[in-house]
Amino acid sequence: MADLIQTLERRIDRLRVAVREAVLAGDGTRAKTLRAELREADQAWEAALAEAELNRTEPPGLSRESQVGPDAGDGSSTQSSLLPLREQVYEALSLLQVPAAPRLIATVHEAFFATAFSTTRVTSLRRDEERSFRAAPFTRPYYICSALIADFLSPARALLAVSTWPMESRVIGSLSPRVDFLTAAIRVAEAVERIPGPMPAARRLLWRFAASIPGAAHSSGDVHPPTIRSAAEAELTVHADADSRTRREAAERARRQLSDVEQLFGIRLKPAGRAAGAVDGDA
Amino acid sequence: MSLLTALARVLAAETGRAQPIRTVRHVHLSGRPLVFIPLQLAGEACAPLAVLVGDDPGRPAMLTVHEPRDRTQRFDFAAALAEVILGYINSYSTVSTAPDQPYPDAPQLLVPNPQGAAFTRLLGRSTRFRRTDGEFAVKESVPLLGRWLSFYAERMEVPAAALLVPMTTVLADHWATGQSAAEDANLAALLGWIVPPPGMTGAAAARAAEDPVRFPPAGPATDPSFDNEVLEPRIRAVRAARVTGDGGALHRAQTAMEAALRTQLEPTWELMWRAIGLLRTIDEGAHVAERWQSDCWAFTSHVAHLRDGGFPQPRRDGAVAAAARLARLERDQQRLNVQRAYDDPLVMAEYRLTGEAFAGTVTEAQSDRLDTTGKRAKLRPWIVVETAEQVSAAPGTVLTCPARPGQAAEIIEVAPAGDLTHVTLQLSGGMGRALVPLPGSVPAAGETISYTTLRDDFQSAPRFPDREQTPWTHGGPPPEYVPPVSEDEAEDIA
């Protein structure tokens, strides 16, 4: 066993050198194949080590040099939830009540529901939802869908919404991102006020909102939800009319022009030529 | 740069071996230096990845940050590093000395290159304002380390100082290679030129040393191909293991990451100690000890400053502090230039080449000549020096002879004599009180001698207003200084 591990380690070292040499020599193709070999070797090595572990009696103490850093100290403290992802996303979006990007959704969920999930999974979620809707429309109580760009009614990059929301709140004009940000700030502030002892994560999230709203942030860095709410509302009133006008217009257009599935997941501009025309039409 | 150095580089290029451009070592080298080789994570302002540090070539201590973006681990690393570095520093500050005396010796940090020194400065800056209480408290030793590293980084700006020394800078100051200064920044390549492996030219050795796979860069930046092909998978493994909470896997992943980083540090460790050995073979310049003495003073007063609860170094200098520091730096710079030239004929040769200095032989000496124009007669010997070298100084200029620094020699006449030049000099000072010069104090006929316009005419330190007296032209008196505390919320590494 031990010598198998050693042979593997020697092989891995050789391969790493080889990969780097290929990369430095600008030979991408060779680097690719070598990387594949390397992965296999790595897995074999992992397996061999794991097996060796089992035969060992005492659990491994941390090596002399790794005394730096308690290895649990970061992020991993929050455990992952039992709920399916779509429902966690739903929880977060329902709290915010505005379209949001995966990063915000994840942060909110971690802050208020104490469970973390990777944003990459959230991104793929949209596709799954679209697939299931196309397969059997309206069979679920809600779908995680896209927010739509007002100009084109195309899916906004990485903005998720809930199918049951009114179309007005799901279309995005040029002021909507700001409006939705302020609205989200208000919702988060309310949530923090609701919960008796909010987690530090929640307060930190609220502080981040406050930092980007005039008159909301305490210099001291501590968060005061009522102040944040009123500050957000104050700026909100400035944008509200202009924004809702754009949104109403776009929402009507969407309801008029789009099929059910398109209303949830948007349409895409066809490649150039015709597309350019479409742009002109919009301008 | 000078033609002399240019010629040395040409020689190096043509002979395939670095050429000496100094006859003595102009920097103090501690008997027990602390070698400090940091690596940092690419793309971050100052995220330590690993260091190899120690004062014993045989036993370097290696510290690793397995999750370089995690602030807790970053400051635990700082604490661990503090143990090593503060321990080393204390071994010099715990010696007992007379109240008005500096410590007999001072701790010297050696880093591979200027970037290593810059990292030292940033690490100091990022830790010296840390709070030791509250939500983001760090160990007491962390801000202390920060203040020491900041002290070393600031001291390095002083022209004559040797408390923190980048190795490539010293080597390049003593040897000319057959490559460009830009390429000299690579420690391995530089040493390749100076001491090529048997059967290899310096040029070949330097080229070989540019292969980042065989000769990892001396840090703090790591080689991108190492980052992408080696380090990234290692860090990913550590993260994965931590998430799954599999202790065995975590241990394996961490060991593997450390092993990988070790391969990037150890070659440089070897090079550093080879360079140290190499520099030790050169005798120290005459003024080096004197300069080291002022380093010891600087060290001593910083120890006192800390003991007396002084403030940490501010982010930037105030108006008065800046002006005062500039004045000090300029005086040190001038003194250093003079001392280096006096200590080292090769340095002086650069001035001889431009006519700011010349060497020749004394052909006449009226050593008992008196100047009787004043009320009292003064001893003012005249000598004539014959030189084949260019003399650019005009009559009236006061020259100095490095061998007789206390004696001023005013040019009376510069007269061409065939293709030689006769320089008549009037001497004053350094000959004793009497009207008869002390024996040997006046150069005798036949003596070979050199004179230069370089003089360390010591001016007393200029006076500056107190901080509270900062004039309106410079913004008026600044508010009372309170050391900033780093807003941890702001610096929390998201």
Place this chain on the structure above:
Amino acid sequence: MTRLASPAELARAAADAIMADLSRANRGVVVDSPPGAGKSTLVVRAAAELAAAGERIMVAGQTNEQVDDLVGRLAAQLPQLPVGRLGARGYAVPERVAQLSNVQAATNATDLAACPVVLGTAAKWATVTEETPWPWAIVDEAYQMRSDLLLRMAGQFEKALFVGDPGQLDPFSTVETERWLGLSWDPMSSAVAVLLNHNPQIPVHTLPVSWRLPATAAPVVSQSFYPFTGFTSATARSERQLTWNTHAFGTSAFDLALETAAEAGWALYELPHRHTLRTDAEAIRACAGLAARLLERGASTSSERSAEPLPVTPSRIAIGTAHRDQALAVKRVLAELGVHGVVADTANRLQGREFDVTIILHPLSGRRDATAFHLEVGRLCVLTSRHRHACIVVARAGIPELLDAHPSVDPVHLGVPAKFPDGWEANQSIMSHLANWRVPAP
């Protein structure tokens, strides 16, 4: 219909405006003075008027020569005004100052308590310790003064008039550090820069007329080095003549260059392209040779200054270089040629001085690469703005190509205002002008 104001009127109006601001200033006034725009005249007038108003004025220059010149002018114009000359220990009062009856010299300010106006170098003032600050200071050549020196002497006065030429060389330091870059009180930057950083309300005036530069030079220098403010020449083209007392037999390149310069106010004596050491023997010989030939031909100038023509004596000719070793080499060749009294010096040491004819060795001549030093805008500005009549530039061919090939990779420091005009562009502009007055060397 309104007549255009004459240069003299423009100048007077500007000076009056400055005086008006002085009287109501609560901190001070800054006056930018392009080459030969009557800086000293202004200093003398300001000193006189403030003294007349019963104020005590300290005047700070940068070098003893500058201060002595000022003392001379001030004492001569106001014979009844007691003028104090504060000097450091070891400073010897020069003859031209000593002979003035109303000048009193001392190394200690308290010995000059009787003088309403006291002049000294800024460095000397920085050492003075007096309880009561002076109500007024006049700081001359303030753009060549480093802000750390201002810091040391600013405690001495309450209000100040700062005059200087922003186009000349910036102060420098023997140490290299980026430590203070971006600080409003960077000790390495000029006194004026720091002053204005902290006192933006201080009015900045510009003198609009150059009394030195001829009509042939003012527009070129103005647009190359003072693009934002600009200035005009006090004299019309016809008012400045450079004429030869002898005729040249045949036309050597030297004579051609000299005549072109006399005609156009400029000449580019162009040596064949070659990369050389900075002490390019051929170029050095050309500089000295041109001076020698000029004296040999015998030149005289006629100008607004005097009715009948005045001879161009050696002391009215300067040869300007970038480096000290170049100036030394020129001196050596001049000596070989038996020419005495012609001034040969570096740009730094020619600052603030004036000649009839200047011959300059272009900083970029024969170079392979341009460095920040050789591109420094102030250097070229000083060299091309010392003359009353003509400026002959000696250079090897290929400078425009060198400029085009110059990599622009200068570091950019946050909070440090970009220097304008940029040396690279100023050089381009001067070269394109000189191209019209090219005289190829044999």
Place this chain on the structure above:
Amino acid sequence: MSPTEARLARLRGRTPPRRHDARTVAALTVNPACARRALMDAAGVDKQQLAAHTGYPAPFGQSQFAITRGNAFEAQVKDNGAAQLLTLLREILGLDITEAHYTDLNEVGGNQDSELRHVYTKQRLTAAVMGTGTMFDHPLLRLDVAGRYAYLEPDLIAFRHRGTFHIVEIKSFAIVDEQADPAKVAATAVQSAVYVLALRDLLGREDAVHHETILVCPKDFSNHPVVAKVDVRRQLGVLRRQLTRIERIDELLALHSDELTFDLDPGEDQRPRRPPEELANAVRTVNASYTPECLSACELCYLCRDEAQGTSGALGKMVRADLGGIEFTRQALDLARGASPGPDREEVAGLLVEAARLRQEILGET
């Protein structure tokens, strides 16, 4: 296709062209003396691949840690309708509270076609004057470089109502105590200047785009953004001049044979098949101006460095200057050892002999 384009296409051969981008345009100012680089960039040659194939792979890569960090920071300041950025812009540009528009130009209706994005960018930017835009995320600009379009993508363009447009660059190098790495700031300044030119071009008005660009960086050691204004007037001047110089690319082409090509002859697996030595020789027929500075700037540096062996330039500009006009180290050494100099080399020869004598006197060298 104009004769010039045809000629450039032949230079490039079958290797797919690399378009000019902000980096390559900025490179015009880094070593304008280099005909080799000018020609290759004009022809859109893949210098990286070419260097690798000739056996002189470029000595620089990019660490994915740096890339990740850069992207993460840009994403962070642009999150939630660029909330963080808006706060900074409000403070540094004095934006009105109503000016909070955010327009995503990364794609047009889910389509990323460059042409389309450029057209849409133009529409939205010109419409901005009607108060319908404040922040424009990744607009796609275009600049005519020697007759070929370069598509340029600034991080963001900010518009102040009734005011001017500002180029905004988001970089992940830190501003520590108000100071940042001057080399990195300089590089950003040139890049931003390229964008300014392109934007002025697009709007057809010089004064519509401010010469002060806005740099957004992390503060000290945190992830929190700070802004600084960077005046790019100098960079604009240099760029304009260099852009007009490469307009004269024909003059360069005229110097070389019609047969000259840097074709890599890629096989179906896209791997180059052309004999490396043949390719290298083709490269060598075009003059390079190698300086050690190239080592951190140009993909071809190792090839050119090898070529420059034995020249004084290879030892650095300082040495080259100190050696006056002497081209080769061998020549310099001979002169130092007393070889008789040419007619116009006496002074430097004299100095070299003197220098050699001094070294000899002090070190006993011969």
